[in-house]
Amino acid sequence: MKPQEQLAAFVQDGLRAGHKADVLRAALLAEGWSQAEVSAALDGWSDHGLGLPVPRPQTQANGQDAVLYGLMFVALLAVTYNLVDLGFDLIAIWLPDPLQDRPYFGATQSMRWSVALLVVALPLFLWLDRRAARALGKDPGQRRAPLRRKFGVLTLFLAALALLGAAVAVVYAGLMGVVTAQFTAKVALVVTIAALVIAWFRDFLEEAG
Template sequence: MKPADQLATFVQDGFRAGHSAQDLRAALAAAGWSEPEIDNALAGWADHGLRLPVPRPRPSVSAAEAATYALLFFALLSVTWNVVALAFWLVEIWVPEADGSTGYGTARSMRWSIAVLVVILPLFLWLQARTDRDARANPGQLRSPTRKKFGAITVFLAALVLVADSIAVVFAFLNGDMTLQFLIKAAIVALVAGLVIAWFRSFLAEG
C-alpha cells in the first residue's frame, strides 16, 4: 500500500472511531509523518460530528479531459502564431521599411496563415466554449489539475513572450535599429501575449 493510501485509511478509520483531527494530527506527527503529508491526508476528509468521515472533493483527471486540453493548447499555439505572423505581413505591406526589405510578406505564406486560421480558430473557440460550459455545469472541474496545469503553462509562456518582447525593444533601441515597423510588430506581440494572459489566468483560480 502506498504511503498516501496508508494515511487516507488511517484518517478515515480515525474519524470513524470518533477521534478529532487534532488527535489524528498529533498521532501522525508522533509517528514521524511530515506536516505536508499530514495536511494532505486530513484535507481529504471532514468530521462534522457524525462519527463518520465525510470525503471532501478532490481533483481528478480523465483521459478525455487531458486530450481536450492538449488539443486546446495546440489550437491556441496555432492561432496565436498565425495571427501574429499575418499581422507582421500586413504591417510590412502597410508600413514598409525605407530599404524595402521584408522578412515575412509572401502571398503564399499569407494564404497559409489564413487557411490555418479558417480551420483552427473555430476549433479553438469551440474547445474553449466546451471547457467553460463543462466547468459551469460541474464546478468540480475547476479543481482539475489538468485545467490548472494548462492555465499555468499558457500564462507562463505568454509571460516569457512579454519579457522577450521587452528585451527585443530595449536591444533595438540601444542598437539604433528602432523603426516604426519594428515598434508596431513589438506592440502586436505584446497585445497578443497580454490577451492570452488575461484570457487564461482564470484557469489558475481555486475551484
C-alpha cells in the same frame, strides 16, 4: 503500503479519533513530512460535526478531458502563432523598415498560410472553449480537473515567456539604437496577444468552491 497511502490513512484515523487538523499537521511535520504533502493529505478531508472525517471529492483525469484540452491547446498554439505571423507580415508592409535596403516582399505565400490556418483553427478553438465552458456550467467540480489546471498553467507560462521575450527584445533594441516604428508595432502585437491569452485563461487556475 505506499508512503502517500500511509499518510492518507494516518490523517483519516487521526480525524476519526477526534484530533484537530492542526495537531495532526504538527505531528507530521515533526516527523519530516513536507508542508505540501501534509496540506494535500489534510485537504482531502473535512469535518461537518458528524464525528468522522468526510472525504472531499478528488476529480480524476479522463480520456475525454485529455482529448478536449489537448486539441484546445494545439488550436490555441495555431491561432496565436499565426496571428503573430500574419500581423508581422502586415506590419512589415504597412510600416516599412528604413534600415532595410529594399521593401518587404514575398509575404503573400506566408500570409495565405496564416489565413488558411486561422480559418480552421480559430473556429475549432472557440468551439472547444465553449464546450469546456458548458461542461463547467453543468458541473462546477470540473474546476478541479487535473488536465484543466495543467492546461491553464502551461498556457499562462507560455504567455508569460512571450511577455518576457518582448521585454528582452525592447531592451536589446534600445541598447542597439534600432527602435523603429515597425519594431514597436511588432512588440505591441506580441504583448497584446499574450495579455489576451492571460486574461482568457486565468480562471483555469481557480478551484471549485
